[in-house]
Amino acid sequence: MTRPFSTYFAALLAAVLVAGAATPVLAQSGPLRITIDQGIMEPLPFAAPGFQAETTGSEQFAADIARVVAEDLAGTGLFRQIDPASFISAPGGFGDQVAFADWRAINAQALIKGAVSVSGGQLVVKFRLYDVFAGGELGEGMQLAGTTDGWRRMAHKVADQVYSRITGESGYFDSRVVFVSESGPKDNRQKRLAIMDYDGANLQYLTDSGSIVLAPRFSPSGDRVLYTSYESGFPRINLLDVATVGRREIQTQAGEMTFSPRFSHDGRSVIYSLSNGGNTDLYRTDLGTGQSSQLTNAPSIETAPSLSPDGSQIVFESDRSGTQQLYIMSANGGEPRRISFGDGRYGTPVWSPRGDLIAFTKQNQGRFHIGVMRTDGSEERLLTASFLDEGPTWSPNGRVVMFARETQGASGASTLYSVDVSGRNLKQVPTPGGASDPSWGPLQP
Amino acid sequence: MTMALRPQMTPGTSVSAVAHAALIVWLIVGWGFNSDPLPFEVTQVSVVSGDEYAALVAATSPQPSTDQPDAPAAPAADTPPPPAPAAETPPAQPTPEAVQPPPPAAEAPPPPAPEPPPTPAVVDDTAPVAPEPPAPVQPPPDPTLTVSPRPAERPATRVAPTPVAPPPPDTQIAETATAAASQDAPSPTVVEKPAEAAAPQEAASQIVPEATPPSRAPTTSPRPPARPPQAARPAAPQTPAQTATASSETPKPAAPASNETAVNAAVAAALAAATSSSSASASAANPGPPMTGSERDAFRVAVNACWNVDAGSQAARVILTVQFDLDQGGKVVGDIRQIGAEGGDSTAVNTAFQAARRAILRCQKDGYQLPADKYEQWKQVEITFDPSGMRLR
Numbered sequence: 073m074t075r076p077f078s079t080y081f082a083a084l085l086a087a088v089l090v091a092g093a094a095t096p097v098l099a100q101s102g103p104l105r106i107t108i109d110q111g112i113m114e115p116l117p118f119a120a121p122g123f124q125a126e127t128t129g130s131e132q133f134a135a136d137i138a139r140v141v142a143e144d145l146a147g148t149g150l151f152r153q154i155d156p157a158s159f160i161s162a163p164g165g166f167g168d169q170v171a172f173a174d175w176r177a178i179n180a181q182a183l184i185k186g187a188v189s190v191s192g193g194q195l196v197v198k199f200r201l202y203d204v205f206a207g208g209e210l211g212e213g214m215q216l217a218g219t220t221d222g223w224r225r226m227a228h229k230v231a232d233q234v235y236s237r238i239t240g241e242s243g244y245f246d247s248r249v250v251f252v253s254e255s256g257p258k259d260n261r262q263k264r265l266a267i268m269d270y271d272g273a274n275l276q277y278l279t280d281s282g283s284i285v286l287a288p289r290f291s292p293s294g295d296r297v298l299y300t301s302y303e304s305g306f307p308r309i310n311l312l313d314v315a316t317v318g319r320r321e322i323q324t325q326a327g328e329m330t331f332s333p334r335f336s337h338d339g340r341s342v343i344y345s346l347s348n349g350g351n352t353d354l355y356r357t358d359l360g361t362g363q364s365s366q367l368t369n370a371p372s373i374e375t376a377p378s379l380s381p382d383g384s385q386i387v388f389e390s391d392r393s394g395t396q397q398l399y400i401m402s403a404n405g406g407e408p409r410r411i412s413f414g415d416g417r418y419g420t421p422v423w424s425p426r427g428d429l430i431a432f433t434k435q436n437q438g439r440f441h442i443g444v445m446r447t448d449g450s451e452e453r454l455l456t457a458s459f460l461d462e463g464p465t466w467s468p469n470g471r472v473v474m475f476a477r478e479t480q481g482a483s484g485a486s487t488l489y490s491v492d493v494s495g496r497n498l499k500q501v502p503t504p505g506g507a508s509d510p511s512w513g514p515l516q517p
Numbered sequence: 518m519t520m521a522l523r524p525q526m527t528p529g530t531s532v533s534a535v536a537h538a539a540l541i542v543w544l545i546v547g548w549g550f551n552s553d554p555l556p557f558e559v560t561q562v563s564v565v566s567g568d569e570y571a572a573l574v575a576a577t578s579p580q581p582s583t584d585q586p587d588a589p590a591a592p593a594a595d596t597p598p599p600p601a602p603a604a605e606t607p608p609a610q611p612t613p614e615a616v617q618p619p620p621p622a623a624e625a626p627p628p629p630a631p632e633p634p635p636t637p638a639v640v641d642d643t644a645p646v647a648p649e650p651p652a653p654v655q656p657p658p659d660p661t662l663t664v665s666p667r668p669a670e671r672p673a674t675r676v677a678p679t680p681v682a683p684p685p686p687d688t689q690i691a692e693t694a695t696a697a698a699s700q701d702a703p704s705p706t707v708v709e710k711p712a713e714a715a716a717p718q719e720a721a722s723q724i725v726p727e728a729t730p731p732s733r734a735p736t737t738s739p740r741p742p743a744r745p746p747q748a749a750r751p752a753a754p755q756t757p758a759q760t761a762t763a764s765s766e767t768p769k770p771a772a773p774a775s776n777e778t779a780v781n782a783a784v785a786a787a788l789a790a791a792t793s794s795s796s797a798s799a800s801a802a803n804p805g806p807p808m809t810g811s812e813r814d815a816f817r818v819a820v821n822a823c824w825n826v827d828a829g830s831q832a833a834r835v836i837l838t839v840q841f842d843l844d845q846g847g848k849v850v851g852d853i854r855q856i857g858a859e860g861g862d863s864t865a866v867n868t869a870f871q872a873a874r875r876a877i878l879r880c881q882k883d884g885y886q887l888p889a890d891k892y893e894q895w896k897q898v899e900i901t902f903d904p905s906g907m908r909l910r
């Protein structure tokens with residue numbers, strides 16, 4: 073019995089050796105495998121030949137809409153519009169075949185074709201997006217209809233669609249920002265609430281300059297605004313309806329001052345700071361029932377609360393450790409956990425709509441920064457640095473941070489800036505006069 | 518006070534306590550009467566040591582030894598040997614317990630403490646019985662050990678020759694509670710549970726190695742078998758056609774008469790198959806020499822230059838693998854297929870795939886510059902796009 077076993081073993085060994093000898097030949101016939109771990113970071117070039125005017129009287133709308141779409145995309149820093157002078161082929165009609173080779177030749181990676189028609193005050197905008205190198209359409213064509221007054225919003229919506237299809241993330245162009253509009257000298261500055269499109273267009277004032285207003289905050293649905301008003305001589309939280317501009321004071325827990333309000337994630341309650349007897353704590357008040365509850369109870373100052381997108385946690389600033397730092401606790405209160413440990417002081421934290429980051433203001437060595445960190449305090453990155461940067465607010469998709477920047481000196485003024493979460497594309501948001509305390513609202517329906 | 522303590526103390530402790538008390542009292546009294554301690558101390562040392570020496574010289578050696586055993590007897594009889602100190606000072610002093618007890622020899626003689634009891638004890642050591650033979654220091658009796666006897670394996674049997682009665686079954690807790698059986702309830706028929714198999718108890722009191730462990734070593738080393746018969750061997754070096762014939766013949770179980778022949782035939786078949794496959798592939802498509810590192814790097818760099826990564830997007834968290842075919846001009850043929858993705862949701866994966874596809878298509882231009890003579894090796898390409906190093910940190 074031992075002889076066959078050993079012989080079989082020898083046979084198996086021989087087979088393995090033979091197979092091994094043949095392996096290199098077989099391996100070379102497989103696919104060529106490579107790994108690419110370094111790429112480039114540059115704006116994606118796109119071509120947006122003017123939208124086709126399909127009806128008489130729609131030419132201006134077509135040109136304006138194409139311009140706004142291009143500005144929206146290029147304004148993100150992620151896209152770059154190709155100069156129309158370099159186009160090889162004419163854009164042709166909306167339904168014409170696309171000569172992809174001509175667009176590839178000018179390195180256009182995306183092509184936007186659109187058409188506009190106007191009929192009796194009704195505006196219809198349609199568009200198609202092409203992946204030039206794939207030689208096909210990216211998504212399906214889309215048509216939007218509205219009034220001619222809303223042409224700008226329709227352009228923003230087209231840009232949002234293009235942005236979303238290319239980046240895989242929702243856009244933020246069809247959104248608005250509420251802020252404190254400032255005018256006059258520093259020692260007699262007039263402040264009033266204002267609302268505008270994210271790009272500074274369609275500015276409207278919500279309050280007059282009769283009293284000081286601070287810290288406006290959009291509701292999750294974008295139809296209401298909370299803000300702090302000094303109309304009564306003391307800071308009080310007010311609720312303003314954006315459509316009717318009607319406002320009322322929020323009945324909160326009794327206290328000397330209520331300020332720094334922010335909506336809960338569902339918009340049904342408001343969390344804020346209440347100062348009483350020299351101590352400031354966080355409270356929550358249900359907007360429907362008026363019931364209030366105390367969230368913190370410490371001899372230190374707790375303020376600037378911001379809820380996580382799921383409403384389960386609150387990030388806020390506190391000086392309980394001796395310096396101003398960021399803390400996170402349960403939405404119903406409880407023991408807070410400190411998350412900021414770097415040098416300097418941290419304040420005005422805001423939870424990202426994505427839920428993965430927290431934006432904050434940092435003061436260190438006489439400079440102010442806008443920064444972001446993970447919700448556990450890790451991976452802190454400073455996006456800006458200046459004499460005074462403060463009050464960050466997130467775009468609806470969590471990709472851009474807007475904040476107020478004040479210049480130095482007696483004639484210094486505050487203006488709004490935005491920066492990509494990567495730290496790139498820092499740019500000023502156009503506002504008439506000074507502006508501070510921005511709050512970026514959600515995408516409009 | 519001493520009466521109260523006595524029941525709780527051992528006789529030895531009591532004797533020690535009383536002796537200490539006496540010693541302390543004596544010391545206190547002695548010091549109290551001495552108004553000039555310094556000179557007294559000097560003279561006392563010399564005088565006392567002289568007296569003590571004389572007393573010790575006069576005394577015989579057995580005296581101290583007999584006195585010492587007597588000392589414990591005294592407290593047992595409850596008669597304090599030093600009457601003077603006991604009457605002098607109140608015995609209420611509890612300090613004896615706290616004070617470190619001096620050597621018992623000092624308390625035996627009531628005279629002054631300087632009495633050096635160790636001296637007589639040393640003298641007393643003359644008794645030759647005390648020292649024990651220094652056994653451990655003994656050198657080996659026979660340094661010239663010619664043969665080192667190997668420790669013989671103890672033929673201990675770990676298993677008793679007769680089986681031991683099985684132990685009573687362990688109490689097992691049922692998973693479900695059972696109602697307690699009442700007296701009236703009819704006793705259910707007890708079913709004898711089969712006793713669990715248990716190893717018999719060890720017969721030996723200690724674990725010893727197996728006396729005769731089963732050996733797996735081959736008892737005999739078989740000689741290599743003889744070469745196979747000539748008939749089965751020449752199959753390998755045949756031409757492919759002939760090899761196929763040979764391999765088709767080898768499965769015949771009837772041809773080899775013995776196992777040896779069958780094995781030899783199998784070996785021959787394996788050799789023939791390997792030879793035929795390699796020769797067949799070589800003849801079908803010659804892949805040529807493998808691609809060099811620089812050729813692969815050049816291809817990688819060409820795609821690198823067109824892979825646009827949006828570091829702030831969710832797609833930057835996706836590691837994506839795609840596969841595609843190239844024609845002999847280095848241009849993509851057919852679709853680019855996604856064959857793997859790791860990280861991110863479906864939207865992010867889709868965005869990452871679009872970016873990868875754009876990179877491949879954009880940078881091909883007139884075709885990737887790849888060695889034409891190695892087309893077989895790059896006609897199909899698999900690229901993994903890994904943006905881990907480009908994410909925001």
